[in-house]
Amino acid sequence: MCSCSIAGQTVKKIKNCILRAAQLGGVSGILRDARPYAGWSGVDLTLLFRRLDKDRSGELEIDEVKAALRRVLRIPPSVVPDYQIQSFCAIMDTDFSGAVDIEELVGFIQGEGYDT
């Protein structure tokens, strides 16, 4: 394990924050039509994802993930330092494209297992 890797406990914490943010966002978006992932636990990750994808590229680049953690999820550097955000992205980026798409985000939230 290298010194830059992120603890499983920290990943879980981020996951919970994302879930909470998605649930809050889901309330206002409850009547929307196209919600492919809304069936799962009533959490609308699509809505949250669109909010986080500032340049509307359809993927979250590391800068967008960083902005999401700090501004939307309000996770301070004391919990997840900047140098760990890259590791966190790598956990979600299962096809190694260098960015996180909606399927990867959903997979991350739904998945139980990840390497620590």
Ligand SMILES: [Ca+2]
């Ligand atoms: Ca993007």
